[in-house]
Amino acid sequence: MDPVVVGRRVRALREERGISLSTLARLAGVGKATLSGLEHGTRNPTLETLWAVTAQLGVPLTALLTEPAAGPTVHGAAVTATLLEVFTDTDATYELYRMRVAPGPGQLSPAHQPGVTEHVTVFAGVLRAGPADAPLTAPAGGHLRWVSDVPHSYTAVGDEEVAASLLLRYPRHREPTDQARTVDPTTEIAIISRPSQEP
Amino acid sequence: MDPVVVGRRVRALREERGISLSTLARLAGVGKATLSGLEHGTRNPTLETLWAVTAQLGVPLTALLTEPAAGPTVHGAAVTATLLEVFTDTDATYELYRMRVAPGPGQLSPAHQPGVTEHVTVFAGVLRAGPADAPLTAPAGGHLRWVSDVPHSYTAVGDEEVAASLLLRYPRHREPTDQARTVDPTTEIAIISRPSQEP
DNA sequence: CGCTGTCGTTCCGTAAACGGAACAGTCGGG
DNA sequence: CCCGACTGTTCCGTTTACGGAACGACAGCG
Numbered sequence: 001m002d003p004v005v006v007g008r009r010v011r012a013l014r015e016e017r018g019i020s021l022s023t024l025a026r027l028a029g030v031g032k033a034t035l036s037g038l039e040h041g042t043r044n045p046t047l048e049t050l051w052a053v054t055a056q057l058g059v060p061l062t063a064l065l066t067e068p069a070a071g072p073t074v075h076g077a078a079v080t081a082t083l084l085e086v087f088t089d090t091d092a093t094y095e096l097y098r099m100r101v102a103p104g105p106g107q108l109s110p111a112h113q114p115g116v117t118e119h120v121t122v123f124a125g126v127l128r129a130g131p132a133d134a135p136l137t138a139p140a141g142g143h144l145r146w147v148s149d150v151p152h153s154y155t156a157v158g159d160e161e162v163a164a165s166l167l168l169r170y171p172r173h174r175e176p177t178d179q180a181r182t183v184d185p186t187t188e189i190a191i192i193s194r195p196s197q198e199p
Numbered sequence: 200m201d202p203v204v205v206g207r208r209v210r211a212l213r214e215e216r217g218i219s220l221s222t223l224a225r226l227a228g229v230g231k232a233t234l235s236g237l238e239h240g241t242r243n244p245t246l247e248t249l250w251a252v253t254a255q256l257g258v259p260l261t262a263l264l265t266e267p268a269a270g271p272t273v274h275g276a277a278v279t280a281t282l283l284e285v286f287t288d289t290d291a292t293y294e295l296y297r298m299r300v301a302p303g304p305g306q307l308s309p310a311h312q313p314g315v316t317e318h319v320t321v322f323a324g325v326l327r328a329g330p331a332d333a334p335l336t337a338p339a340g341g342h343l344r345w346v347s348d349v350p351h352s353y354t355a356v357g358d359e360e361v362a363a364s365l366l367l368r369y370p371r372h373r374e375p376t377d378q379a380r381t382v383d384p385t386t387e388i389a390i391i392s393r394p395s396q397e398p
Numbered sequence: 399c400g401c402t403g404t405c406g407t408t409c410c411g412t413a414a415a416c417g418g419a420a421c422a423g424t425c426g427g428g
Numbered sequence: 429c430c431c432g433a434c435t436g437t438t439c440c441g442t443t444t445a446c447g448g449a450a451c452g453a454c455a456g457c458g
Contacts, residue, residue: 003246016292016369018312021406031447036407043445044247046415047202059294060282061264096364098295119342121318121366123293143318143342165295165366167320220436230417235437242415245445401457408451416443424435 004041006050006064011039013057028052078107079154081166095170099154101127101162106155108132112148117169120144125162128155203240205249205263210238212256227255277306278353280365292369298353300326300361305354307331311347314370319343324361327354 014024025035030052037043038053054061081097099120101107106128120129122138130136130146132153138144146152148168156162213223224234229251236242237252253260280296298319300306305327319328321337329335329345331352337343345351347367355361 006246012292016312016315020404022404025447031445032406033408033448034446037445040407044245046243046245046445047205047249048243049446050246062261065260065264096297119320121320121342123366123368143320143344145342165320165364167322167364169322219434221434224417228417230415231436232418232438233416236415239437245415248416399458403454403456405454406452409449411446411448413446414443415445417441419438419440421438422436425433426431428429428431 002041003044006045007039007041009064010035010053010057013059013063014039017057024053024056028056076107076109078102078104078156079109095168097166097168099162099164099166101125101154101156101164103156103159103161106153108151108153109148111150111152112168113170114149115170116148118144118146118148118152119167119169121165123163123165125160126157127162127164128157129153201240202243205244206238206240208263209234209252209256212258212262213238216256223252223255227251275306275308277301277303277355278308294367294369296365296367298361298363298365300324300353300355300363302355302358302360305352307350307352308347310349310351311367312369313348315347316368317343317345317347317351318366318368320364322362322364324359325356326361326363327356328352 014021019027021035021039022032025032028035030049034043034045034049035053038045038049050061050064054064078101080100080102082099103125118129120127120138121143122140124140126137126139127144128135128137129144130152131148132151135153135155136144136146137157213220218226220234220238221231224231227234229248233242233244233248234252237244237248249260249263253263278298278300280298282294282296319326319337319342321339321341321343323339325336325338326341326343327334327336328343329351330347331350334352334354335343335345336356
């Protein structure tokens with residue numbers, strides 16, 4: 001792990017909050033020299049120092065050291081999705097992904113079960129996604145939503161990689177499939193990136 | 200964060216692999232005294248030391264530093280938000296939260312830095328949120344977006360608790376060189392929702 | 399112009415984290 | 429028994445990360 005990367009992230013997080021190095025050092029109870037060296041990557045910070053700084057920034061230590069893939073990640077032709085959270089509600093099951101779409105020819109995904117909807121929030125780049133016969137387009141900051149019981153596509157418009165969050169909503173209608181539709185992330189992810197057998 | 204907890208995890212990981220303290224110290228290239236003190240929590244380890252040890256154990260640093268069960272949760276009057284992920288892009292830093300809004304009187308949050316936008320996807324319930332003087336409403340499946348450089352509110356409509364995902368976008372700070380003002384996607388969003396001008 | 403405050407960096411003495419060596423304790427073989 | 433190889437802990441000199449102070453740069457104000 002590169003201490004320079006850690007330092008850049010600390011500085012970025014600090015500047016986003018609009019507080020100065022001196023102020024953050026005082027709030028975190030560390031010396032200004034320590035914080036300055038930490039942000040430049042010229043020091044080899046102590047766990048205590050990192051903890052004090054990140055606690056004041058309100059982020060977990062993971063935010064600085066997030067080199068490994070936190071969750072199960074799938075790679076498709078153009079789409080790379082990381083599962084962030086799965087949770088069930090009274091009437092539906094939700095899966096929240098962080099998605100990246102590489103520029104190029106895009107990717108086609110098969111239909112989901114009836115009633116499944118997808119909700120995409122675009123962070124960066126321009127994304128064209130939705131039903132294969134009528135895709136929608138959204139720039140950074142935009143939002144897309146469609147019923148994905150038909151084949152649907154994901155395509156990055158332009159040369160920039162698209163970053164987005166993808167929410168899949170599976171309505172709870174009792175599925176008597178013997179295949180024990182579990183909440184196993186791997187099977188769910190497989191649906192996204194890889195054609196699965198239609199029943 | 201308790202260094203004793205970190206030490207216990209290191210020792211547990213090491214013993215799971217059936218290797219001795221001496222050999223791990225030798226493989227990781229750290230002194231036995233360092234590793235012993237680290238496992239006992241009597242030292243305040245350096246990032247370099249932690250990295251060397253975890254690399255030999257084959258686990259990410261987060262395995263030692265991640266909080267049990269979840270990230271930090273922010274509790275407000277009506278809003279409970281847990282930070283899921285922080286990631287930085289070329290243009291901005293994003294913080295993705297899972298948010299719950301309890302029914303009843305809402306909650307008012309102070310303004311963020313200029314250019315910061317919030318993106319909310321509602322999973323369940325009906326949410327009214329946005330700038331305090333002009334909030335927006337979205338049912339389950341809906342999506343809200345606003346520029347949060349003004350005080351903004353979160354309110355659950357009805358008796359049902361609201362579940363949603365909240366994305367905070369902090370654009371990278373670039374001091375206003377108006378002559379070099381390029382087509383920044385943030386600008387478009389700002390115009391749509393609220394014309395934020397320099398004071 | 400100086401005065402005053404804050405910005406971030408650099409200098410420096412001190413405290414402590416570091417690696418190497420020496421330490422007691424344990425196991426198995428000659 | 430003795431020995432050697434090993435365990436993990438403790439001692440110690442060196443290295444270095446630490447916080448405080450001093451520094452130059454910049455901005456607002458009289």
